[in-house]
Amino acid sequence: MVDVYPPTSPYDAGFLDTGDGNRIYYEQLGNPEGKPAVNVHGGPGAGAPQRPTRAWDPEAYRLIRFDQRNCGRSTPHAGDPAADMGLNTTQHLIDDMERLREHLGIEKWLLNGGSWGATLVLAYAQQHPERVSEIVIAAVMMADRSGVDWLYRGAGRFRPEAWDRFRDGVPEGERGGDVLAAYARLMENPDRAVREQAAATWLAWEDAVISNEPNGSPGMYSDRKVDAQLAFVRICAHFFSNCAWLEEGQLLRNAHKLAGIPGVVVHGRHDMSCPVQAPWELAKAWPDAQLHIIEDCGHASSEAMSLATRTAIEQFKNR
Numbered sequence: 001m002v003d004v005y006p007p008t009s010p011y012d013a014g015f016l017d018t019g020d021g022n023r024i025y026y027e028q029l030g031n032p033e034g035k036p037a038v039n040v041h042g043g044p045g046a047g048a049p050q051r052p053t054r055a056w057d058p059e060a061y062r063l064i065r066f067d068q069r070n071c072g073r074s075t076p077h078a079g080d081p082a083a084d085m086g087l088n089t090t091q092h093l094i095d096d097m098e099r100l101r102e103h104l105g106i107e108k109w110l111l112n113g114g115s116w117g118a119t120l121v122l123a124y125a126q127q128h129p130e131r132v133s134e135i136v137i138a139a140v141m142m143a144d145r146s147g148v149d150w151l152y153r154g155a156g157r158f159r160p161e162a163w164d165r166f167r168d169g170v171p172e173g174e175r176g177g178d179v180l181a182a183y184a185r186l187m188e189n190p191d192r193a194v195r196e197q198a199a200a201t202w203l204a205w206e207d208a209v210i211s212n213e214p215n216g217s218p219g220m221y222s223d224r225k226v227d228a229q230l231a232f233v234r235i236c237a238h239f240f241s242n243c244a245w246l247e248e249g250q251l252l253r254n255a256h257k258l259a260g261i262p263g264v265v266v267h268g269r270h271d272m273s274c275p276v277q278a279p280w281e282l283a284k285a286w287p288d289a290q291l292h293i294i295e296d297c298g299h300a301s302s303e304a305m306s307l308a309t310r311t312a313i314e315q316f317k318n319r
Contacts, residue, residue, distance in 0.1 A: 004310070007052035008063075015075075016066075016100055020087055024096050025073035028064035028104070029053055029314045034062040035133075035317060038097070038105045040113030040120050041065075042139075045235030046246075047072025047228070056309050060317040064109070066100060068093055068120075071231045078231035081129065081190060085238045088246050095256055101131060110316055114138040115274070115299065119244065119251070122282075125261065126254045134319065135263035135289075136312045139271060139299050140279040142251055143244035151238065151273050152180055155209050158272065160206035169201030180241035187234040195228060199233040212272050213298030252278070255285035263289040264312035264319070270298035 010027035016306035017023055027048075037056065041048045050072075056063045070078035071090045077083060097120075101109060108296040110133050113121040118137035124130045139148060156163025167175050186198035206221035222229065248252075263286060267279040276293060283291035290312075294305040 003059055004054035004115075007054055007056040008056065009052045009285060010065075014254070015165065016096070016103055018092075018096060018099065019208070021076070021084070022069050022087060023075045023097075024066055024069065024100065025160075026064060026100055026104075029063045029065070029068040029235060030063060032054060032060045034058075035110065035319075036062050036104075036108065037110035037112060037286060037313075038062065038064040038066070040111065040117040040310075041068065041072075042113065042115035042117045043071065043232060044068060044093075044116045044120075045078065045116050045232040046070045046116075047187050048233075049274050055207060055306075055313060056313070057317055061313075064100070064104065064106075066096075066173055069096065071228075071235060078226070078234045079227035081188065081195070084102065085188075088235065088237070090120065090123055090237065093120055093231055094127055097124050098128060098131070105150050107131075108133040109297075110134045110136065110313075111314065112136045115141050116143065116239075119143045119246075122251045122255075122258075123246070126257045127250070128179055129261060130265055131256055134316045135258070135261055136266075136309060136316070137263070138266040138301070138309050139274060140265060140267055140282060141274045142278045142282075143240065144246045144248045144250060145231055146241045146248065146278075147274065147278065148180070148243050149238045150275065151209070152205075155272055159208045164209075166205035182235055183242045184237040187230070195230055195234070198225075199229045200234045202237070203229060209272050210298070210300055213268070214272050215297050215300040217270075217300070222246050225266050252281055255282055256287075258286045259288065261288055262316070264315075265291045265310075266300070266312070267291070267295040268305060268309045269293050269295050273299040 013027040065075040203222035208217040235238040
């Protein structure tokens with residue numbers, strides 16, 4: 001059993017200027033001389049946790065958290081229609097992580113993330129494997145076309161009435177086409193009321209998908225302030241209508257680039273958002289990965305899933 005640690009708050013915080021008008025908020029927790037690790041949040045657009053951490057040994061780890069472009073405390077915020085989404089792609093986020101690593105004077109760091117955070121961790125590690133000491137990822141999302149199509153269409157087989165409401169949230173003439181691109185256009189509408197309605201309908205679909213799971217509960221996605229809802233959905237629609245600018249099967253095809261990097265992959269058996277087949281295939285293609293399939297949960301975590309993740313973090317702290 002791995003116990004949680006006493007609450008640990010940041011000892012340092014700041015903003016990283018990317019040089020293109022964006023400023024990335026970051027903070028550091030734990031031991032300034034400890035093993036560097038970075039937590040990569042999900043969404044995309046959810047923002048980093050704004051609560052103390054208890055999963056990381058504050059004596060052993062130097063933990064970095066940051067808000068990805070246009071969400072959380074980073075500026076400009078995607079809730080503002082003036083924020084340019086053209087400057088927010090997967091490659092921009094990879095470059096931001098590398099810029100942050102250099103800014104903080106870190107040689108190598110452990111990468112940790114879940115859901116979209118796992119996607120970005122894999123994409124970063126495959127570009128910069130020499131900068132990665134270990135990887136711990138959970139609820140793995142492959143944001144290529146097949147992964148996106150499952151979440152925003154295929155999963156509708158289980159909740160057809162909810163998917164119909166999601167589809168009907170876009171103009172009638174666009175319901176037979178690319179629904180995600182239609183949402184992306186709605187989220188650029190100058191009328192805030194239009195954007196708020198589109199965001200609410202999108203989040204209702206996310207809530208419906210996860211409510212099918214053992215630990216899912218109503219409002220898991222929609223329970224956030226309106227500006228945060230606008231940013232979350234605007235960024236999600238922007239990324240997923242472009243399949244995160246990933247080629248089909250890219251993260252699996254390039255898993256061999258992770259050779260030599262120890263990793264732990266944790267995934268819920270009943271994940272409705274991201275079926276377990278993708279992490280299963282990833283673990284087979286990544287020579288140094290351990291896969292833990294958790295039987296009592298899906299995308300929404302359980303104590304067993306949290307424990308498996310904490311155990312992995314703990315096992316790497318002195319490596």
